[in-house]
Amino acid sequence: MNKRNRYQTKNRAYTSGRMIAVKGAVLHSYGCPQPDPKILAERWDSAGASACVHAHIGRDEVIVTLPCEENTGKAARGWHSGSGSKGSANNTHLSAEMTEPATIKYAGGSSWIELGDGSNTKAHVLATYKNAVDLYAAWCCRHGLDPLADGVILSHREAHARGIASNHGDVEHIWLRFGLSMDQFRRDVKAAMQGGSVDFGGDVAVTDTSGQQINPMEGIVTIIYTGEDGLNLRKAPAYTAAVAAVAKEGDKYAVTGISADERWYRLDSGLYVSAVPSYVSFKATEAQKESTAGTGYYRVRTAWDKPASQIGAFKAQENAVELCHQNSGYRVYDPDGKEIYPCTDTPALPVLVSVRIDDLRIRKGPGTTYDYHKKAGKPVHTGKGQFTIVRVSDGPGAKQWGLLKAYQENEDGWISLDDDYVSIKA
Numbered sequence: 001m002n003k004r005n006r007y008q009t010k011n012r013a014y015t016s017g018r019m020i021a022v023k024g025a026v027l028h029s030y031g032c033p034q035p036d037p038k039i040l041a042e043r044w045d046s047a048g049a050s051a052c053v054h055a056h057i058g059r060d061e062v063i064v065t066l067p068c069e070e071n072t073g074k075a076a077r078g079w080h081s082g083s084g085s086k087g088s089a090n091n092t093h094l095s096a097e098m099t100e101p102a103t104i105k106y107a108g109g110s111s112w113i114e115l116g117d118g119s120n121t122k123a124h125v126l127a128t129y130k131n132a133v134d135l136y137a138a139w140c141c142r143h144g145l146d147p148l149a150d151g152v153i154l155s156h157r158e159a160h161a162r163g164i165a166s167n168h169g170d171v172e173h174i175w176l177r178f179g180l181s182m183d184q185f186r187r188d189v190k191a192a193m194q195g196g197s198v199d200f201g202g203d204v205a206v207t208d209t210s211g212q213q214i215n216p217m218e219g220i221v222t223i224i225y226t227g228e229d230g231l232n233l234r235k236a237p238a239y240t241a242a243v244a245a246v247a248k249e250g251d252k253y254a255v256t257g258i259s260a261d262e263r264w265y266r267l268d269s270g271l272y273v274s275a276v277p278s279y280v281s282f283k284a285t286e287a288q289k290e291s292t293a294g295t296g297y298y299r300v301r302t303a304w305d306k307p308a309s310q311i312g313a314f315k316a317q318e319n320a321v322e323l324c325h326q327n328s329g330y331r332v333y334d335p336d337g338k339e340i341y342p343c344t345d346t347p348a349l350p351v352l353v354s355v356r357i358d359d360l361r362i363r364k365g366p367g368t369t370y371d372y373h374k375k376a377g378k379p380v381h382t383g384k385g386q387f388t389i390v391r392v393s394d395g396p397g398a399k400q401w402g403l404l405k406a407y408q409e410n411e412d413g414w415i416s417l418d419d420d421y422v423s424i425k426a
């Protein structure tokens, strides 16, 4: 790990001088395709910044931005997790943000699509993973922490589930597709503390899922992955399984089943190929469409009354949504035929909206999980009138959230865009 210090001496997290007793560390990921750790490390070094982490993790370097390694058990207090129903991890945990590859694009909330052939995204995610392992191992050694103990190392998402962070999907939203998990991370940190190292010479070290159940599924899969390395056909439905052959772009195979985690297709040869929609395109047979017509499947079609247009059916909603991202003009229907994605068309921004109620609250982030602005203890409202929205975001508690222009600089003034309160001006 190539690590250097660049303290954010202008950020209020630094100038306030507040310290915490270190109980653990939360791991974050940017949530935007910015691969260079210097960009946000510099932007956040300002008195107006509303976030400050202890470190930014790049592919080639780690930049430590708040004092956190000078004294055992003590560190400057960062701003990274917001707060949840039970308080804030900012009071107990260190934090680092992993950068994200430039070859991805966000498609609402924490879902993203691959823009390239997948190789740069994978290389970036694995390199930042490795640097994160080394950094968190160094922190655990410095502060006498056991990475495997309950609640010590958490992702932002896990911290939210424990009620000590705002509602975000990082880091799992990006790791999942590479077979990485927080459990694996904690084990790798422990191994690194004991002198081990993470070896990414080949494929990622991941949990062995070879033994999982295969459910029947019939169709044709076409390889769309364009990387020169090709797509591996494996002997079992797991990244840990041996590679038996390599498929190239345009190759077609008959599918006989799908793994229980819906990440692998079983081919008629008995080998397995990844089911990631940015690597393969699946077309169901007519018989398959019939058999998934029952309950329990999320279907991807151009319209509910056009079953012939169906390009996929999944037990897991997220898999259906991901396939939908890859194919414009398609929609996701729940098992009852209700359209669930895309739920709204994103307006062209900036957009003028009309607020029709007096008491619409202004929240510090896109979701009811964020606190609202207050003046003398009372909520601040927009009041009725017209307002400019400069960004929209998914978030809990509303079908969509809009960032008010007046709060653009710190990105901390969001209103619900629900039809009950707000209409978008044409």
Ligand SMILES: [Zn+2]
Pocket: 027, 028, 029, 080, 156, 168, 170
């Ligand atoms: Zn986060």
